Amino acid sequence: MSEFHVVPGVVADDILAAAQDRVVRVVAEAYLLHDAGRTINPDSYFLRFPDKPDSRIIALPAYLGGDVDTAGIKWISSFPGNHDRGIPRASAVLILNDYATGRPTACLEAAGISAARTAASAAIAAAALGGTWPPDGTPAAPRSVAFVGTGPIADTIARYLRQVGVPLDDVVCHDLEESRAARFAAGLGGAARTGTLADALDRDLVVFATTAGTPYVPADTPLRPGQLVLNVSLRDLAPELLLRANNIVDDVDHCLKAQTSPHLAEQLTGSRDFVTGTLGGVLRGEVELDPALPTIFSPFGLGVLDLAVGSVVLAEARAAGRAIDIPGFFPG
Numbered sequence: 367m368s369e370f371h372v373v374p375g376v377v378a379d380d381i382l383a384a385a386q387d388r389v390v391r392v393v394a395e396a397y398l399l400h401d402a403g404r405t406i407n408p409d410s411y412f413l414r415f416p417d418k419p420d421s422r423i424i425a426l427p428a429y430l431g432g433d434v435d436t437a438g439i440k441w442i443s444s445f446p447g448n449h450d451r452g453i454p455r456a457s458a459v460l461i462l463n464d465y466a467t468g469r470p471t472a473c474l475e476a477a478g479i480s481a482a483r484t485a486a487s488a489a490i491a492a493a494a495l496g497g498t499w500p501p502d503g504t505p506a507a508p509r510s511v512a513f514v515g516t517g518p519i520a521d522t523i524a525r526y527l528r529q530v531g532v533p534l535d536d537v538v539c540h541d542l543e544e545s546r547a548a549r550f551a552a553g554l555g556g557a558a559r560t561g562t563l564a565d566a567l568d569r570d571l572v573v574f575a576t577t578a579g580t581p582y583v584p585a586d587t588p589l590r591p592g593q594l595v596l597n598v599s600l601r602d603l604a605p606e607l608l609l610r611a612n613n614i615v616d617d618v619d620h621c622l623k624a625q626t627s628p629h630l631a632e633q634l635t636g637s638r639d640f641v642t643g644t645l646g647g648v649l650r651g652e653v654e655l656d657p658a659l660p661t662i663f664s665p666f667g668l669g670v671l672d673l674a675v676g677s678v679v680l681a682e683a684r685a686a687g688r689a690i691d692i693p694g695f696f697p698g
């Protein structure tokens with residue numbers, strides 16, 4: 367048997383489609399391990415290009431302890447111009463390394479893995495902050511939902527919200543490209559419809575998954591007590607909005623960087639006092655929310671989550687004989 371495997375995207379996506387429940391569990395466990403200090407998750411490294419300012423490739427090295435006990439790195443590109451080429455904005459590979467020897471054990475196509483871990487994280491936050499975590503199979507109370515930005519990340523978040531029992535029966539979809547919002551709404555079925563940004567901002571649960579580089583949701587937007595915002599794209603909200611909200615992040619040091627709205631809020635106030643807690647803390651029941659405020663969850667996106675989900679995909683692909691052996695990958 368060779369020591370190195372390649373997992374193509376078609377295989378990873380098949381496995382992910384059948385393993386949503388497991389993905390939710392391993393992502394929640396990874397947050398708890400991170401919270402317990404059993405991960406190593408250095409800063410992401412951004413490769414930018416002066417002649418392509420909208421594009422970037424990010425390296426996310428990490429080590430995840432516990433049963434996974436694996437190191438690795440995700441290398442993920444964002445080239446928004448790809449839309450005009452008819453291919454997705456994001457593409458990625460994930461390298462996994464054996465922790466005993468340091469040797470790379472696999473290379474996985476990782477756009478789907480990255481989307482799944484992002485969506486699982488958003489869905490866990492929606493359930494935990496909405497008081498329905500852990501999911502027990504009973505649907506959470508019906509609530510109105512909005513998606514602002516309707517690309518593949520929003521699509522995957524929709525599937526994972528359903529996975530944790532958040533009903534999507536009353537949904538507004540908004541996108542700068544109206545045809546994308548319409549396609550997304552049609553895909554959701556039921557009572558999903560397209561709407562304006564103002565319509566969207568009035569919903570109980572608002573998911574941001576755009577590619578905005580600077581805030582366009584104004585400081586005087588009336589977010590209300592109990593409203594939940596999943597700030598997955600991180601740069602849509604005026605920082606003042608965060609100063610009138612409960613703020614949950616995945617990791618304080620990571621999230622308050624790279625001109626995210628939480629980073630802008632820190633620059634505005636000179637302090638991190640507006641951060642209420644982390645998702646790991648919420649899952650441990652250690653974070654108290656002020657019920658008089660809306661709640662904003664801002665996940666920077668931790669490399670340890672990619673390791674957690676990538677390890678599931680590799681194990682399943684190997685068990686099914688669908689991981690491609692590369693004999694002789696390591697000489698000698």
Ligand SMILES: NC(=O)c1ccc[n+]([C@@H]2O[C@H](COP(=O)([O-])OP(=O)(O)OC[C@H]3O[C@@H](n4cnc5c(N)ncnc54)[C@H](O)[C@@H]3O)[C@@H](O)[C@H]2O)c1
Pocket residue numbers: 444446455456480481484514515516517518519520540541542543546575576577578582598599600665666667668
């Ligand atoms: N926080 C995390 O962990 C994490 C992980 C993965 C992706 N993301 C982010 O999620 C976002 C969405 O990813 P995707 O792959 O679906 O991107 P995508 O480019 O395929 O889709 C983004 C959509 O947002 C729309 N949009 C852009 N600006 C908008 C605005 N101001 N108002 C309304 N719609 C707008 C675009 O028209 C497009 O349809 C990206 O910003 C990506 O960086 C975050």
